[in-house]
Amino acid sequence: MPGSPRTKLTVLLAAFAAAGGLWAPTGAAATEKTAETATAGKPAHRVTYDRYSMMVDGRRVLLWSGEFHYFRLPSPDLWRDVLEKIKAAGFNGVSLYFHWGYHSPAPGVYDFTGVRDVDRLLRMTEEAGLYVVARPGPYINAETTGGGFPAWLKNVPGRARSSDPGYTRAYREWLSHINPIIARHQLTRGGSVIAYNAENEYAANTDAAYMQDVQKQARAAGIDVPITHNQCCDASWTPTWASGQGAVQIPGVDDYPQAFECREPDVWGTWGEGVTERLSDDAPVYAAEYQAGAIDGNKAGCEGCRELTGPNFMKVYYKSNLITSGATMFGYYMSFGGTNWGRLAQPNDVYTSYDYGAAITENRQLTGKYDEFKRQGLFTTTVAPLTKTDPAAAPSSDDAAVHTEARANPDTRTQFVLVRHPDRKTDADASADLTWNAPDGTYKVPVRVKGRDAKVLVAGYDMGGQRLAVSSSELLTHTTAGGRDVAVLYGTEDVPGMTVLRYTSKPTVKVLDGDVRSTYDGNGNLQLDYDHRGLARVLITGGGRRPLLLLLGTEAEAAKFWKSGDLLVRGGTLVRSAKITGNTVHLRADTDRATDVEVFTNASRMTVNGAPVPTRNTSDRTVIGRVPGPAKVRLPELTGWRTASEAPEAAPGFDDRTWTVADRTTTVSPIKPKTLPVLYADDYGYHHGHVWYRGRFTATGEESEVRLNAITGKGGIYQVWLNGRYLGSAAGGEQKDSDAPINPDPGPGNFTVPSGLLKKGETAVLSVLVENMGHNDDWTAEDTRQKQPRGLVGASVAGAGPIAWKIQGTAKTDRVRGPLNNGGLYGERTGRHLPGFADRSWTPASPAARQVGPGVTWFRSGFRLDLPKGHDVPLTLRFGGGNGAEHRVLIYVNGWNLGEYVTGGPQRDFTLPAGILRQRGANTLALAVVAEGQATVGPISLNAVAAHRGGVPVNDVPSPGRTS
Ligand code: GAL
Numbered sequence: 001m002p003g004s005p006r007t008k009l010t011v012l013l014a015a016f017a018a019a020g021g022l023w024a025p026t027g028a029a030a031t032e033k034t035a036e037t038a039t040a041g042k043p044a045h046r047v048t049y050d051r052y053s054m055m056v057d058g059r060r061v062l063l064w065s066g067e068f069h070y071f072r073l074p075s076p077d078l079w080r081d082v083l084e085k086i087k088a089a090g091f092n093g094v095s096l097y098f099h100w101g102y103h104s105p106a107p108g109v110y111d112f113t114g115v116r117d118v119d120r121l122l123r124m125t126e127e128a129g130l131y132v133v134a135r136p137g138p139y140i141n142a143e144t145t146g147g148g149f150p151a152w153l154k155n156v157p158g159r160a161r162s163s164d165p166g167y168t169r170a171y172r173e174w175l176s177h178i179n180p181i182i183a184r185h186q187l188t189r190g191g192s193v194i195a196y197n198a199e200n201e202y203a204a205n206t207d208a209a210y211m212q213d214v215q216k217q218a219r220a221a222g223i224d225v226p227i228t229h230n231q232c233c234d235a236s237w238t239p240t241w242a243s244g245q246g247a248v249q250i251p252g253v254d255d256y257p258q259a260f261e262c263r264e265p266d267v268w269g270t271w272g273e274g275v276t277e278r279l280s281d282d283a284p285v286y287a288a289e290y291q292a293g294a295i296d297g298n299k300a301g302c303e304g305c306r307e308l309t310g311p312n313f314m315k316v317y318y319k320s321n322l323i324t325s326g327a328t329m330f331g332y333y334m335s336f337g338g339t340n341w342g343r344l345a346q347p348n349d350v351y352t353s354y355d356y357g358a359a360i361t362e363n364r365q366l367t368g369k370y371d372e373f374k375r376q377g378l379f380t381t382t383v384a385p386l387t388k389t390d391p392a393a394a395p396s397s398d399d400a401a402v403h404t405e406a407r408a409n410p411d412t413r414t415q416f417v418l419v420r421h422p423d424r425k426t427d428a429d430a431s432a433d434l435t436w437n438a439p440d441g442t443y444k445v446p447v448r449v450k451g452r453d454a455k456v457l458v459a460g461y462d463m464g465g466q467r468l469a470v471s472s473s474e475l476l477t478h479t480t481a482g483g484r485d486v487a488v489l490y491g492t493e494d495v496p497g498m499t500v501l502r503y504t505s506k507p508t509v510k511v512l513d514g515d516v517r518s519t520y521d522g523n524g525n526l527q528l529d530y531d532h533r534g535l536a537r538v539l540i541t542g543g544g545r546r547p548l549l550l551l552l553g554t555e556a557e558a559a560k561f562w563k564s565g566d567l568l569v570r571g572g573t574l575v576r577s578a579k580i581t582g583n584t585v586h587l588r589a590d591t592d593r594a595t596d597v598e599v600f601t602n603a604s605r606m607t608v609n610g611a612p613v614p615t616r617n618t619s620d621r622t623v624i625g626r627v628p629g630p631a632k633v634r635l636p637e638l639t640g641w642r643t644a645s646e647a648p649e650a651a652p653g654f655d656d657r658t659w660t661v662a663d664r665t666t667t668v669s670p671i672k673p674k675t676l677p678v679l680y681a682d683d684y685g686y687h688h689g690h691v692w693y694r695g696r697f698t699a700t701g702e703e704s705e706v707r708l709n710a711i712t713g714k715g716g717i718y719q720v721w722l723n724g725r726y727l728g729s730a731a732g733g734e735q736k737d738s739d740a741p742i743n744p745d746p747g748p749g750n751f752t753v754p755s756g757l758l759k760k761g762e763t764a765v766l767s768v769l770v771e772n773m774g775h776n777d778d779w780t781a782e783d784t785r786q787k788q789p790r791g792l793v794g795a796s797v798a799g800a801g802p803i804a805w806k807i808q809g810t811a812k813t814d815r816v817r818g819p820l821n822n823g824g825l826y827g828e829r830t831g832r833h834l835p836g837f838a839d840r841s842w843t844p845a846s847p848a849a850r851q852v853g854p855g856v857t858w859f860r861s862g863f864r865l866d867l868p869k870g871h872d873v874p875l876t877l878r879f880g881g882g883n884g885a886e887h888r889v890l891i892y893v894n895g896w897n898l899g900e901y902v903t904g905g906p907q908r909d910f911t912l913p914a915g916i917l918r919q920r921g922a923n924t925l926a927l928a929v930v931a932e933g934q935a936t937v938g939p940i941s942l943n944a945v946a947a948h949r950g951g952v953p954v955n956d957v958p959s960p961g962r963t964s
Contacts, residue, residue, distance in 0.1 A: 042126075042190025047225045049250060052388040053284050053328035054194065054226070056187060060387035062328045063194065064380050065093030065133060066335025066373070067289065069142065071102045072354050073338045074115040074817075074896065075915030076124075077954040078364065081872070082336045083128040084576045084588075084952070085360055088562055089370055090377020090477075093131035093194065095289075095331040096121070097140045098182075100174045101150035102344075105819035106685075107170070110177045114816055115957060118178075122185035125192040133228065133331060134182045135197035138171040138214065139778060143295055143350045145343055145820065146786055147200075147777030151687035154775070154787050157668045161199070161781040162207040172217060179221030186225050195329075196223050197288070198241075198248055201232035205781040206239060211246030230254045230288030230331075232779075235277045242279040251279040252288030252329065257317055260294045262304035262357065268425045268452075274317045276325040285327035290318070292332035292369075293356035295349045299906040305357025311372040312452040316424045318376055319454040323405050323418035328387050332373070336360040339911050340774075342820035342897045343688040347713035347773035348734075352899030353907050362911050363874040363945040366574060371559035375490070378477040378563055385409035385461065386416060394418075395437070395445065401430035402449055413439040414461045419447050420454035427451045440469040440502055441525070447472050448495045455491075463487055465546040467502035469525060473532070476558045479566050482602045482621065484547035486568055490558035491532035497552065499528045507543025511536070512620050516552065528552075537620055549600070549620060568600040572627060573948060585623060586610075590872060590950030594629040598622050609870060609950055630947040631868040635875070638861050638925065638940055642842035646826045647855035649692045649808070650721035652765040656694050659806040660684050670784050671735050671742065674709055674794030679805060681772060681791035686809025689823015690930075691791050693768040695803040701760030702799035706751040709794035711735055713773035715902065717888075717932065719854065720751050721767040723758065726854045727751035729932040732770060735788040742784065746793060753797070766803065768792060769855070771930070772823065814895075816958055821897050825890075827858050827928055833892035835924040836961030847937035851884065852929050859927045863942070867919040872951025875917060876909040877925070878943045885933030892926040893917060894959035903935075909943060914954040921956070 046057050053060045066086050070079055086094055098118060104110050112118055125132050139161055140148035149160065158164030185191030198214045215227050226249040229241045233254060242251040257274030261267065276287040292314075294305040321327060337356030345351060355362035359369035380386060392408035395417055403422040408415045415438060421430060431448040439460030449455070459470040463478050464485035471489060478487035491497045502524045509518040509526070514536025517529045526543070528550070530536055535553040561568060562575035569575045569587065572595060576588040584605040589597060599606065599622060606615045606625035613625040648654050664678040673679065681691045710718040712732025720727040730749030735742055758764050770791050778786035795803065809824035822828040831837050839860045847859050867873045877891060879901045889901040891910055894917070899910045917923060929937055 044190050045187040047187050051282055062380050062387045063093050064091050064377050065095050065331050066091045067095045067331055067333040068336055069338055070121050071099045074341055075913040075957055077915055078913055079121055080124050081952045083124055086335050087128045087130055089373045092381050095133040097142055098136040098178050099148045100138055101146050104150040105813045106152055119181050131194040132192045133195045133197055134193050136178045138174055140200050141777055141779050143346045145346055146775040151682055151775055154682045155668050159783040163210040175217040179218055183222040188224050195226050195228045197228045203232040203237035208246035226250050228252050240279045250283040250286050252286030253277050254289035256291040258291055258308050260297055262294050262296050262300035262308050263298050265304050265307035275321055276327045284329050285325050286329040287327045288331050289333040290330055293334050293358040297349045301906045302355035302357050309357055311368050314372045316452055316454045319456050323407055326389050334358040343774050344820055345774045346777050347715050351907055365946055375558050379475055382477040385412045385414035395434035397432040397434055399432035402432035415459040417457045421449055438470045443470045445472050450492050466548050469500040469502050471499040473497040477563050479568050481600055486549045486600045488551045488561055490553045490555055493532055493554040496531050501526045503543030505543055508541045510539045512539055513537040571595055571597040590948040591627050591629055592948050595627055596624050597627050598624045630871055630949040633873050633944055633947045635942045636863045641846040641859050641861045642839045643845045643850055643859045644842040645857045650767045651724045656806050659808040662805040662807040669787050669789050671788050675796055679792035680789035684807050688820050690771050690825050691809040693807050695766040695805045697764055697800050697803045699758035699760055699762050699764045703753045703758050703797050705798040707796050708749045710747040710770045710792050711790055712771050716771040716773040718770040723764055817896055825856055825928055832858050833926045834895040834961045848939040851934055851936050852931050854931055854933050857929045861925045864922050865919055872948045874945040875912045876943045877912055878941050879908045880939035882936045882938030884935035885931055887929055887931035887935040890928040894924050915957040918956055
């Protein structure tokens with residue numbers, strides 16, 4: 001039902017925007033308008049909202065979305081896999097950041113092809129049936145390099161995230177590319193985009209004119225869905241963009257109540273209660289980013305993060321938030337985290353894996369968190385009265401150990417009652433009797449909260465053709481099939497449950513399975529009493545209603561259900577979709593073992609992924625299919641290794657004539673160099689990965705020490721050679737982290753000049769290899785953080801005269817793999833990482849058997865995979881652990897940089913996504929080992945994370961040997 005005329009707001013009229021006008025919420029009645037042009041003949045929809053919820057074509061929507069970063073999964077067909085998994089978890093939406101730097105290697109150059117084809121991504125969201133909150137920044141944060149800014153922005157004068165002219169030109173350029181793509185995929189044109197998020201947590205050092213202009217650019221590009229914003233942290237950060245210049249239509253709040261200490265997963269609520277605040281009286285409450293995982297800043301490993309934000313947290317915090325805040329728009333950050341492949345990571349916070357402890361793992365596996373999302377998501381997206389609620393009187397609890405809170409729909413009077421411990425962190429086992437004044441009468445309802453838990457109970461709900469008076473079980477979902485209703489209720493294992501349904505006369509109750517007692521009180525109340533144990537089945541007929549098949553189960557049983565359209569399915573590892581034609585149910589499903597899958601419909605035949613499976617019909621009019629498990633998977637050993645060392649740049653005679661002369665004396669960076677010339681890599685156009693420097697000077701013979709400062713970003717190193725002699729390595733620092741003052745001496749390294757190495761009057765060559773671990777973000781819009789340089793920021797040789805410098809980074813941007821794929825190692829510049837590189841002349845030796853010296857050593861191997869068709873077998877590359885000096889390894893598969901293994905780091909398994917990996921064919925593996933001394937990398941193997949029959953068809957991602 002649409003909202004009242006007084007509060008109903010309408011979307012911007014595109015014509016008004018095109019004329020340069022800015023939409024501002026008026027709170028007054030306004031004409032709704034349907035955009036006239038739909039994409040590809042698809043029906044256009046109307047998107048509106050009021051203080052309760054968004055509406056599509058006047059129907060209220062509870063937006064339950066999960067965050068997904070396409071740029072962290074470089075295999076477009078796997079986007080579909082993840083989107084379908086998100087949808088199957090009960091989400092009806094996804095929040096998508098769009099990453100400026102991922103698409104733009106240089107000013108004016110943008111690429112939306114291949115793994116960057118976001119038009120395709122948005123088509124997939126339409127096919128998956130997911131609404132999209134489009135979040136193109138321009139700034140996105142996201143623990144990604146530069147917070148999503150392209151590294152070339154460091155060379156643009158003027159403060160980023162302000163209306164400074166330099167930045168304005170730059171971000172308008174980005175928006176002029178991304179906005180039209182988003183615009184044509186709006187719901188108002190038959191697409192999936194339901195809202196547009198302007199900027200990101202823009203709460204410090206703000207500039208309202210800029211915030212306003214970001215929206216103006218969107219409107220001018222035809223964005224006519226509501227514009228949102230995700231306010232940082234809580235409403236104490238101002239402005240909230242709820243009013244005034246730069247205001248958005250639906251202001252939202254980001255909540256990360258658990259913070260990010262994954263080493264202490266039991267410590268809850270570090271950042272508070274996590275209740276999303278209402279920022280506007282005219283717009284729904286929007287939990288724009290609600291914590292669904294954590295950054296692993298202290299390198300505890302992703303399982304700690306998954307535990308910190310696990311099912312118990314989800315139950316207590318998400319359900320509390322739902323009822324306390326009345327939010328009807330949610331974005332859970334992250335639903336699937338993915339991989340910081342290439343140089344995607346922002347080095348302060350993350351490493352290669354961006355698993356994030358999310359519900360779907362980096363290897364696309366479903367976890368216990370996924371089950372909890374499903375339990376909550378099926379509920380929130382099934383029960384329409386939740387879309388419009390006000391605070392209501394809660395049932396009284398006869399024991400203070402059980403806390404209640406309630407909301408009610410003012411139209412249907414349906415009540416939603418939160419039941420939890422008063423202190424949400426306690427793991428007590430508390431019971432109480434609730435006296436519940438429900439719409440259908442007053443009921444005494446016993447409840448029990450066992451451990452860290454919370455429940456949302458429902459009363460007075462028209463459940464299909466049934467009337468749910470009250471229940472101490474939670475409602476998973478319900479549907480109507482074959483003339484009867486099917487509903488699933490669930491509760492804590494072994495805890496008693498009671499459900500009351502209303503009838504006009506005594507119905508017939510047949511317990512098909514389990515132990516359920518029923519009593520009819522003569523006043524229309526049918527009470528069912530049971531313990532939550534396994535899955536009980538009760539068929540209720542008569543009583544003036546159509547039949548009801550009631551399924552009463554434990555939480556674990558509830559998680560076995562899937563809902564696709566109106567079809568309810570039980571079993572399997574994943575059911576992507578279900579539909580029925582004639583007498584046959586067609587499932588798209590994944591299984592990790594042979595199993596039964598039951599569909600709650602009267603069909604008699606079943607196909608799974610297109611193939612018929614044996615079926616049987618049950619007495620309760622369902623059909624069960626026997627679905628085969630996966631075929632056996634065999635993985636090859638990694639053999640046939642060849643190796644070659646590199647770093648010829650260290651040799652004095654190396655030919656660096658084509659290198660860039662580094663002789664600048666000024667820089668745009670607000671951080672000034674310690675010595676001149678400016679040696680900042682970005683100033684010379686080398687933005688990602690390693691850079692080499694060669695400095696020439698005429699020796700005096702008096703040189704005593706090489707004094708360097710290098711900024712690599714956290715976790716990086718640099719290495720130094722003088723006349724080909726290795727002097728050592730040092731940790732690259734950073735100039736400014738978080739709120740700390742600017743460090744005047746970042747990444748210092750002093751190296752003694754060996755006596756006799758330099759001869760007076762002869763040319764000496766200092767070679768320095770500096771890694772760039774990624775660019776800092778700019779979350780507080782200070783600019784000094786994201787603009788802090790990479791590479792050498794100070795260089796001198798005590799006792800020597802002036803040094804003439806040259807610099808070399810990435811030779812050429814890889815057009816297919818993008819600007820973040822490779823840096824300036826000799827091997828990267830000459831294609832050692834690419835398929836087809838001629839390595840026959842290299843020495844046969846495996847990483848486990850070969851000790852490497854300081855500097856860079858490459859290993860290459862090829863392997864063939866023959867994974868079974870119609871299967872999903874996620875593979876990782878596993879590092880068994882080596883010995884000797886610290887070392888790090890860049891991993892190239894078919895030329896794609898899939899991450900960096902670092903000794904002592906938390907990660908040993910590196911995701912190799914299908915598509916990049918040829919699942920049936922030849923693959924090239926190349927490793928660039930950068931060692932600080934003598935080291936052995938250790939054994940390396942392929943590892944199958946899982947094997948599922950099913951999956952999505954995955955085409956090979958183009959992986960050219962040489963790109964133009
Ligand atoms: C938010 C931010 C996201 C991400 C998240 C933590 O503050 O908007 O982009 O950085 O924190 O993972």
